Amino acid sequence: MTIYTRILQQIGSSILISLPNEWIKKNKLSKGNTVTVETNVDNTISIYNSYQEEEIKIVFELNEGSQDQNKIENSYDHASLNEKIIKIILNKIFGAYLLGYNRITVHSKNQISFENSEIVKKATRKLIGLEIVDENSFSISFQFLIDARTLNIQKILGMMNSIIHGMFRETIHSLSGDFSSDLKNKIASRDDEIDRQYFLLVRVIRTAIMNKKLASTLNLTNIDMLDYRIAANYLETAGDLIAELVTYLSRYKWPNQISTLIKKIGYSLEEMQHYAIEAFISTSRDKAFKVIENYEDFKQNIAELKKNIASNQIENLDETYSITLVNSISCLDNIAKCWIDITDLAKPTYTLK
Structure with missing residues (x-):
């Protein structure tokens, strides 16, 4: 990025500046051509080439x-x-x-x-x-073939969130019965769909970063684009973790004690996901507080599950069971961190007491 300094000049009642000659040549502009000047919410201005070629x-x-x-x-x-x-x-x-x-x-x-x-x-x-x-x-x-101006990154993020919510709920509810290969295949397929939505969202954001005119059309500031890019990455990571979690939980018929604890953990995570996305989209401090409240419940349930493993209170829990359960706990913990990190984008949780 080249930085130019210009002196404001006044002609009549108008204040003028000259445009960099390098930019004029690169955009193939000349006397009589039209450019678009737009004022931004961050007190800056953007100048677009009205004749800019759309197809790259x-x-x-x-x-x-x-x-x-x-x-x-x-x-x-x-x-x-x-x-x-x-x-x-x-x-x-x-x-x-x-x-x-x-x-x-x-x-x-x-x-x-x-x-x-x-x-x-x-x-x-x-x-x-x-x-x-x-x-x-x-x-x-x-x-x-999609007109980027018709896309809405908030809706794309919402679709990713909805798919992930369904994946996680079905995974946790399946602890009441037997995991089927059909469910594992469905979860894997939905994870692929999350990846597709994620790629689309990243494309829109990166295109908007390079094309300020598009960013203005989509009503996106630089901060918005950065935050949505990061939030989408956390959602995509959560989808991968749920797909991994299914492979662990589906290996055994878990004792009721374990199933009950994992379900309690799952309910806390569902609430965290709901309030994290709400807090991010609306930048709501109240919703951010809800995430922290559920995170406290999550940590207590996780600690109880770890305590049971360490003290061998669960019958017939051999070494293979223990390793699989530890891996499952790791997945659950990392999913919780995804929701905490998304909440941080709205209201940093370390300031919330």
Whole structure:
């Protein structure tokens, strides 16, 4: 970022400043063109190029003869080499999507095999709004077809929160019966959907950071974008933790004593999640207090569960049971930290006594 200093000049009743010549050339502006000047809530102004091109394109070569690939060829067989190249391309596509590119093309000097084409297309289904608009034997072109100006990051965050709430509630309630493989598959599928929503939210935020005009349209300040980006990351982490928690809790038929304690912990976490998101969206101190109250209950129940393990009060609890239960406790504790950290974005909890 280059910083320019300008002296205010007055002509008649108007105060004028000159625009940097470098910015004028980069945006291909000249005398007679129109720019948009907007005042912001933080007492700054933003100047936009009204003729700014909306579509940002990028092309990736599937089989570039780079030095990195030559090194790969020396240490991998053909199958491993192909897998490595596809992973590199997928990382580039995901990166371009998150950076706000509207059109992404994968090009190859040789014909793209059916297998590689399907791998790329299957992986990109995780990216909401990115659709194939052109495909032939040598290239696949994707385009982001959603108008970013119509998106609402608060609603996206709300969808992530709703999915996570359902995942966690079903996981805890399943302690009353048997965990089924169907439930585990459902939780994994919902975790994938959270990832899709998370990628979309990150894309919108990063695009808005680069395009102040979009940020203004979405009514987002720099602080808003930062906070929503962090909050979404905590939600995505919570989703991963719940998917991990299911794998631990589904291994055994837990004794009633353990099930009862975990359910009590789960109810505290449900309340924490509800009030944490409410506190974040509304920046409510009262809701933040509710999170802390439930966190105190959570800590007491966790401590009781740990005490039972340490004192071997639970019958038939062998070493494998203990390790699985400790891992489950770790997941629950980390989920609680996600809700505390989201509350911190609204009202720092260390100031709440």
